Amino acid sequence: MYTREETAEGGLPVDPLKAVHQVQGVTALEFMHYFYDDKYKMDWDHTLNGMNVVERISRDTMVLHQKHKTVWPAAPRESLFVSHIRRVDDLKTEGAYDLYIVCNKDVSRTDVPVTSSSGVRVGLTVSMICETVVKNGKALSELSRDDVQCNIIYVSQGKSPNFMC
Structure with a gap:
């Protein structure tokens, strides 16, 4: 994992993060399904106190409102964002089966x-x-869980104005 502290215009702290990982026995679609689908967010994201879908724009795009757990002495935080999932096989590396973002x-x-x-x-x-x-x-019809691997790249950048109480 890579991270560094930066500041944006106006002196706001910006925290870029990059993580690279591999998960054996799982496909990209399966992994992304649990990351994207709002039904599962509260199961795996332990930073949340609550979450709701504000608008379901299409099958692959929605607006989410999340309330994050408060860590003293920080002010209560929440996020409002649009989330979009897409299969983009034209960007996959050579030899890969599929790629989702x-x-x-x-x-x-x-x-x-x-x-x-x-x-x-x-x-x-x-x-x-x-x-x-x-x-x-192997051919797809002959695959077992031992034959697949999901390569993951995660990047994020967050800004928290007036973060401290």
């Missing part, structure tokens, strides 16, 4: 105000790429 970008909406008078809305940009690699060159 999820992109999350903060948005502003007047119909979703910050819920706490002391809370702050976190700005964010997140992308995760998952690629299925089939090992041993």
